[in-house]
Amino acid sequence: EVQLVESGGGLVQSGGSLRLSCSASGFAFSNYWMNWVRQAPGKGLEWVAHIKLDGNDKNYVDSVKGRFTISRDDAKNSLFLQMNSLRPEDTAVYYCARDGDGELDYWGQGTLIIVSS
Amino acid sequence: DVVMTQSPLSLPVTLGQPASISCRSSQSLVSGDGNTYLNWFHQRPGQSPRRLIYKVSNRDSGVPDRFSGSGSGTDFTLKITRVEAEDVGLYYCMQGTHWPRTFGQGTKVEIK
Numbered sequence: 545e546v547q548l549v550e551s552g553g554g555l556v557q558s559g560g561s562l563r564l565s566c567s568a569s570g571f572a573f574s575n576y577w578m579n580w581v582r583q584a585p586g587k588g589l590e591w592v593a594h595i596k597l598d599g600n601d602k603n604y605v606d607s608v609k610g611r612f613t614i615s616r617d618d619a620k621n622s623l624f625l626q627m628n629s630l631r632p633e634d635t636a637v638y639y640c641a642r643d644g645d646g647e648l649d650y651w652g653q654g655t656l657i658i659v660s661s
Numbered sequence: 662d663v664v665m666t667q668s669p670l671s672l673p674v675t676l677g678q679p680a681s682i683s684c685r686s687s688q689s690l691v692s693g694d695g696n697t698y699l700n701w702f703h704q705r706p707g708q709s710p711r712r713l714i715y716k717v718s719n720r721d722s723g724v725p726d727r728f729s730g731s732g733s734g735t736d737f738t739l740k741i742t743r744v745e746a747e748d749v750g751l752y753y754c755m756q757g758t759h760w761p762r763t764f765g766q767g768t769k770v771e772i773k
Contacts, residue, residue, distance in 0.1 A: 579762075581710075589702070589710060589753055591762040605761045606662075639709060646715035647700055647757035653709055 546570040546650045548640045553655030560630050560659070566623040566640030566652055574618035577643035580625045582636035583654075592638070593625065608634075630659045663688050663756055667765035673773045680741040682768045684754035689734050691758070698757035701730055701739045704767075705750040714739065746772060
């Protein structure tokens with residue numbers, strides 16, 4: 545069974561940093577592209593970042609470029625999101641999601657980030 | 662960025678009746694490889710999103726056959742033949758053809 549479990553969320557002050565982790569199991573993690581998607585409270589879904597195999601190719605939504613970094617550790621079946629210079633508008637539930645048969649076929653349960661001003 | 666526009670944004674439906682959601686993109690979603698990367702997701706209150714449809718019309722494993730996707734180019738539709746109580750929640754379309762990937766605003770389906 546495919547499982548994605550996010551961790552690392554919490555309350556942080558504006559300008560601070562946080563590192564999210566996503567632990568994957570039930571599939572060959574190294575063979576899949578991975579993503580982070582976020583959802584602000586009461587709002588819709590926003591794709592944030594994507595990483596291809598071996599971590600050599602990454603894409604980001606403009607609003608996080610230069611502040612967030614996606615990475616992966618295939619030996620540990622883990623995906624990460626390093627978030628720096630956090631802003632109140634980054635407050636959201638952050639989901640880890642796999643790309644299979646297209647995009648975002650499996651999602652984690654999400655982890656909540658609250659950025660206080 | 663490709664803008665995805667869903668309509669309606671709110672859809673009250675009667676149990677057992679059909680429902681349809683439209684999704685239009687600001688650019689063609691036909692990729693250079695010939696595929697059209699248009700997905701549909703369902704999110705129940707308090708839950709993570711679940712993908713229902715990928716590449717316009719392919720149902721994910723375990724998705725009831727009352728759900729179907731259709732369309733081409735810039736115009737896409739999700740149809741539910743007979744709405745059941747478990748179908749309530751938010752529905753999102755998302756394109757994966759162009760970077761950045763973008764979602765529609767979401768359509769809230771509720772029972773009348």
